[in-house]
Amino acid sequence: MSVDTATVAKIASLARIKVTEGELEAMVPELNGILNWVEQLGEVDTSNVEPMTAVIPNTLRLREDVVDADPLTGGGKREEVLANAPVAEHGFFGVPKVIE
Amino acid sequence: MSTYRIQGATGEWEVVIGLEVHAQVSSQAKLFSGAATEFGAEPNTQVALIDAAMPGMLPVPNKECIRQAVRTGMAINAQINKYSRFDRKNYFYADLPQGYQISQLYHPIVGEGQLVIEADEKAGIPEDKVIGIERIHVEQDAGKLMHDQHPTMSYVDLNRVGVALMEIVSRPDMTSPAEAGAYVSKLRQILRYVGSCDGNMDQGSMRADVNVSVRKPGEELGTRTETKNVNSVRFVMQAIEHEAMRQVDVLEAGGKIVQETRLFDPNTGSTRSMRSKEDAHDYRYFPDPDLLPLILEDDFLEDCRNSLPELPDAKKARYENELGLSAYNAQVLTADVDTAKWFERLLAETAKASGKAPAEVSKQAANWLISELFGALNKLGTSLEESPVTPEKGGDLLALIAKGTISGSAGKQVLEIMLDTGDEAETIVEREGLKQESDTGAIEAEIDKVLEANADKVEQYKGGKVALFGFFVGQTMKAMKGKGNPQVVNEILKAKLG
Amino acid sequence: MTDLTELGVAQIRDGVKAGDFTAVEVAEAFNANVAAAQEALNAFIVATPEMALDAAKATDAKRAKGEDLGKMGGVPIGMKDLFATFDVQTTAASHILEGFKPQYESTVSQNLWNAGAGMLGKLNLDQFAMGSSNETSYFGNVISPWRKAGSNAQLAPGGSSGGSSAAVAARLAPAATGTDTGGSIRQPAAFTGTTGIKPTYGRCSRWGVVAFASSLDQAGPMARDTRDCAIMLEAMAGFDPKDATSLDMPVPNWEELLSADLSGKTVGIPREYRMDGMDAEIVALWDQGVAWLKDAGAKVIDISLPHTKYALPTYYIIAPAEASSNLARYDGVRYGLRDLPEGANLQDMYAATRAAGFGDEVKRRILIGTYVLSAGFYDAYYTQAQKVRTLISQDFQKAFEECDVILAPTTPTPAFALGENVDDPLSMYLNDVFSVPASLAGLPAMSVPAGLSKDGLPLGLQIIGKAFDEQGVLNAGLALEQRAQFTAKPEKWW
């Protein structure tokens, strides 16, 4: 499978990365080079193989239902949460107006 | 089979409905963070670093959310998957800080289940109907955008981000707005019984995505649309009605239905296309590499099962079969878990106070709760939760009636005073002198006087005019200023009149 | 007086404890080296000399009171700028995070501060740890302190932990943190004559580390020798309830249990790593390594890791896929860069911000990752890659039934010149051919400097161990180190 300009444009749009025409042209052969190379995986017979789900065999640990048990993972920190915001007003993050 | 049809210009149309209900899991903390879930907090005050998707923040799941999803699955007789996984659903939106929602696509925690909606002739549901539930998965809620606080900006509040939701996906088994409404009501009832969701639809604790398509009877399924986040039973029904009509209009005008996301406007009762979600169709789901497979152990499942309460259908059946209540009363008392709990406490208190078995006082308790207390509370504009009459006080009152200490009509008076003052039944009875006379000697003396004074009527009665019995009862009660125990009065009168 | 910057972690720790010198003296000496080298090497994005001094003062004060100084007491270190550090700019070497000051501290860095270490500054790296030469940083290339004999050409310090490797090699820090996703600790260590270990996946918490590829990312130490790595890894590692993939097991006393005696151990030599057209120098070094390990008492056997050739393509599907999702949060809303062109709506703002904020390699990987996860391609690419990953992991499991550790080269070549590979992403990717398999399998692996190329550049040997057996890896590393006697260091030109 190889990608064309239109496909790369679509992917870039899905990934929310603005690309110029020129960038798009340059990306097509680059991405095709990489994709053609990774496609050698198709050679491997994996019909009886499970996809890996955990690198080190391990299952999911669950935490107790306690509010703010650890300040690092709890809430009540509006200042810290907003501290780096490009636009923060009245305790909110500001974004260009969205029409739903 | 529902008989709901839309009459179009080209003939009849059937409606096919499937619902995806998002129910907020009742938990103190969020699904993957320790921030609180409480409703109505100041903006961005219940946001953990991970909820704001700060770089390097990681999710650790809340056990209670998993437990509640499992219990919910058990309550709809669903398959519980001992192996499940969390996946990422990728899309960009201002209410989704991570750029992905952690959800479950490939391996949901709950599989195939079902619930039954009851026959409702008036609503066009001729008989009980089983609605299939395809799955329940656990996922994160998104944040909230405010559009009307600034001329050129939307404001983002992340308080809801990461609150645990159960997405309960039905089969497309419903064929009328009424069935869909009944399904949502039934689901809400079950969730509230299980305690996995508070069902507060006006606070957004339960929202439905409504999938609607139309077809000519017997034809293939049509293209569906999905109307998002409809937040009341009535709106669900309205949205379906409107959307089905719209689709019929489009099709009959020779148009095609576009598979799209739509928005319901409660003010107009109509739906419209949602521009902002148009291009979000390729979600690139993949297993969340920050989270390992979730394996449910047998003892965890056992605990979940053991903690399940009696569910509405079973409770209703028990009320009818064991407590001897009418189907109607059983229905009313089990409709909401809080009512049923209140009733059961009342029943226990009444039985205890009157020294009888619950089944002996159940009808009395049910009738009193439904026809007297509900009515009185209604008049006061208050609810059972805020009732000044507790089940304990109600039980004492009912016991006084059951034991014959006061008459039924005196009981009504006591209730009114009780609602007013909050006093105990016995105190009120004493104070107001409402105790009725059950002493056979005293009653007999009064009856003798009445029979003596009305000897002519006694003759007529004995001559066959049995309708006069009521007259004697009335005269006796009058003589006793209404305080004679009517049962005792009846018995003695019957004996004396032969 | 000895030049304190010639000392490693153990020597500094022990010297401060013994009162041979103060922690403040050590911090001052390294602060001075950092400042002096900044212009030439560009190893740091931000220097924090006052933080190094504050930590040193605290250590000296503790010593005065007779208190325990901690595993890293008095040791100043460099912190890869992928670790969130409280109120200190954390960028992942990207423009999109420029100016971002986390209001939290990563678990690993906090562990290090708790162990008595101090921070010299935030080290440069490949942008979002994507790269093998440190040429993708928004803040400029890191220049290796090494030069080929008779040449002034600028060399790559390796990547992505290139600031870390350069700083340790140039004596700007006795040790530094690194992170390894497909070789980002081992390859730069090999390029700079330093030692680095990537522990078993889950040993070091990922909490507070800017994510590249979650199922692969692991933090680890980079230092001058094996003992220093053991000490620092002990300080960094440990169970963290905030990371669902963190290993819930105690941290062994790696330093105490170090032993270069490999009697009774078996070393596997994977035949598939012997690739066509491999550098003769590298082959010779590898053979030398075999001899050294035999000398240390080990038995050496041939093993097979049949899916080795598929490791790189597997990695270049999985890592970009995870990255494309992990990097979606950089959207100009809550922190970092926002590019809001006139009249732009929300989605335009995202696209403009991300176009301006991400470098070319980051964009390339996001696009690849987006593509392999997209509708219709997911199974062919991503699922297939995860299946091959299972096979690669099984290869190692089978091999470890016969051997205790695996010996291989760390890299196929010595350090290359800056600019040499930038125009060809594929040839750059091939640099990680020997390091990626262990990453895919989550196994502990380290690089030990073992010799010099004919041009006088460092070469590394790699030890790969069983899951949880960092001790076995460190011990084999120590055995190599003692025999290689690698004492070369870059001649100071900066």
Ligand SMILES: [Mg+2]
């Ligand atoms: Mg939906």
Ligand SMILES: [Zn+2]
């Ligand atoms: Zn959902």
